[in-house]
Amino acid sequence: MNRIYKMDCHPEFIEGWQIRFSKKNNNVLTKLNMKVIFFFSFLFLSGINNLYAQEDGFKQVQDINKAETELAKLSENTQSIQSKFVQEKHLSFLTENIISKGEFSFQSPNQLRWEYSEPFEYIIVFNDKNIYIKDENKISTFDTESNKMFAEINNMMIGSIQGDLFTDRERFDVKYYENANQYLLELDPKLPEMKSMLKTIKIYIDKSDISVAKIKMIESSDDYTSIDFTDKKLNQPIDNEKFNLK
Amino acid sequence: MFLKIVPLWRKGLGELKNVIQINPPGPLLKKGGILFLSISFIIITGCSSPYKNLNKIEYSPDQIKNIPYALPFSEKTLIYKTNINFYKNDISGLLIIKKMDENIYRIALTTQFGLKIFDFGLDHGILNVKYCVEYLNKKLIINTFQNDFNLLLMQNKSESLYVINNSIKNQKIWQFASGKLSYNYIQNTDSEKIEIINLKKQNSEKISVGLQNYTDNIPKNITIEHRNIKLKMNLKLIQ
Numbered sequence: 001m002n003r004i005y006k007m008d009c010h011p012e013f014i015e016g017w018q019i020r021f022s023k024k025n026n027n028v029l030t031k032l033n034m035k036v037i038f039f040f041s042f043l044f045l046s047g048i049n050n051l052y053a054q055e056d057g058f059k060q061v062q063d064i065n066k067a068e069t070e071l072a073k074l075s076e077n078t079q080s081i082q083s084k085f086v087q088e089k090h091l092s093f094l095t096e097n098i099i100s101k102g103e104f105s106f107q108s109p110n111q112l113r114w115e116y117s118e119p120f121e122y123i124i125v126f127n128d129k130n131i132y133i134k135d136e137n138k139i140s141t142f143d144t145e146s147n148k149m150f151a152e153i154n155n156m157m158i159g160s161i162q163g164d165l166f167t168d169r170e171r172f173d174v175k176y177y178e179n180a181n182q183y184l185l186e187l188d189p190k191l192p193e194m195k196s197m198l199k200t201i202k203i204y205i206d207k208s209d210i211s212v213a214k215i216k217m218i219e220s221s222d223d224y225t226s227i228d229f230t231d232k233k234l235n236q237p238i239d240n241e242k243f244n245l246k
Numbered sequence: 247m248f249l250k251i252v253p254l255w256r257k258g259l260g261e262l263k264n265v266i267q268i269n270p271p272g273p274l275l276k277k278g279g280i281l282f283l284s285i286s287f288i289i290i291t292g293c294s295s296p297y298k299n300l301n302k303i304e305y306s307p308d309q310i311k312n313i314p315y316a317l318p319f320s321e322k323t324l325i326y327k328t329n330i331n332f333y334k335n336d337i338s339g340l341l342i343i344k345k346m347d348e349n350i351y352r353i354a355l356t357t358q359f360g361l362k363i364f365d366f367g368l369d370h371g372i373l374n375v376k377y378c379v380e381y382l383n384k385k386l387i388i389n390t391f392q393n394d395f396n397l398l399l400m401q402n403k404s405e406s407l408y409v410i411n412n413s414i415k416n417q418k419i420w421q422f423a424s425g426k427l428s429y430n431y432i433q434n435t436d437s438e439k440i441e442i443i444n445l446k447k448q449n450s451e452k453i454s455v456g457l458q459n460y461t462d463n464i465p466k467n468i469t470i471e472h473r474n475i476k477l478k479m480n481l482k483l484i485q
Contacts (some may be wrong), residue, residue: 086361087360091354091356091365093354096323112380119484120482219362219377221377225361
């Protein structure tokens with residue numbers, strides 16, 4: 001950041017501003033405009049614009065009540081979801097993100113299936129208190145009581161999709177942002193166990209149908225996982241067998 | 247008695263003088279004593295290092311790159327789908343191995359969902375923890391991971407490199423020796439690949455690694471097994 005501000009204070013640049021406002025010399029003005037354009041493009045490219053607004057033009061929600069009323073529809077709008085997903089894992093020491101793909105199904109209140117198909121095959125199903133994992137044709141069963149980590153993942157996923165997570169003020173500090181197409185909710189965990197795993201959870205919600213479009217989980221090291229949901233089918237019947245692995 | 251035999255488990259571990267103490271035999275027991283001594287000697291010799299009678303040549307340590315094993319030298323990011331069985335815990339996820347520089351690596355394990363389980367730096371054989379979930383962040387476990395990754399990435403400190411040819415088993419053994427420890431990279435002379443790696447303390451095996459399905463000298467399947475703790479890792483290359 002310092003480097004950028006140094007540019008701002010470049011003698012020629014300051015001189016330019018003075019000329020702009022005092023002498024109003026046209027030639028200099030053109031020169032100056034170029035510099036201003038250059039400066040702002042630089043800011044834009046360097047990501048400094050995040051200081052002023054959220055990414056992708058997200059701004060803080062002005063009318064919180066309206067947003068909350070809208071978002072309350074989330075749970076009834078998504079009694080069931082079937083969708084494809086693309087998961088991207090960013091690790092600071094890698095130049096390329098690790099990408100995996102698959103299909104996702106959710107049936108309210110507590111049935112969830114993640115099926116990874118690329119670049120590996122792996123299915124995890126949460127069905128009430130049971131967890132089934134299918135890994136290379138081997139099926140294992142757990143219960144959420146004995147496996148706290150899976151229980152937490154389950155709560156987080158269902159909570160994100162159904163909206164329970166951002167009304168849970170005891171566990172999260174919530175900030176609301178929006179742009180023309182989406183709401184963005186930023187959840188900062190308050191509890192120490194959760195904090196040690198995650199710094200922020202960002203949930204992107206499409207305004208068109210009030211359903212979750214993307215979840216981004218940012219770790220304390222700034223490494224993140226983002227999950228994009230595409231080809232969403234909302235509130236259509238799902239075969240119950242999808243939530244049982246045998 | 248004139249012969250003092252140490253328990254069976256000690257056999258082959260120490261020098262001969264530690265195993266048998268001989269007192270001057272009395273005339274009656276002289277014959278039997280010598281016979282028993284000979285048998286013991288045969289048994290003991292049989293239990294000592296399997297490589298003992300094989301042709302062993304000392305190589306210069308810079309011959310390390312002639313070992314047909316590219317995992318430590320690959321410039322590509324390697325991703326292995328991994329299962330770890332540690333006592334009653336099953337941990338599964340993606341293991342990412344990235345060479346950052348000569349003898350410097352980053353090794354991270356994430357769950358399928360992406361959350362990190364651990365993120366280690368390995369710098370000239372020393373493992374440093376960048377992040378590790380609490381239940382694995384114990385000194386004993388971290389040391390175990392350090393030993394495993396050093397073995398897999400050939401980062402162990404050693405004084406000398408030997409090559410042992412075992413023509414009966416079709417093996418060429420690249421052996422790094424350091425005091426009582428030896429790190430053996432065992433090449434199958436038919437397939438020309440390193441199919442077994444093991445860490446031995448004197449002659450007892452501590453860690454054993456099986457490697458299969460090579461492409462460009464990088465194994466697609468790796469199994470790491472510990473002999474003295476219940477730890478097993480299965481790795482399958484996906485990228």
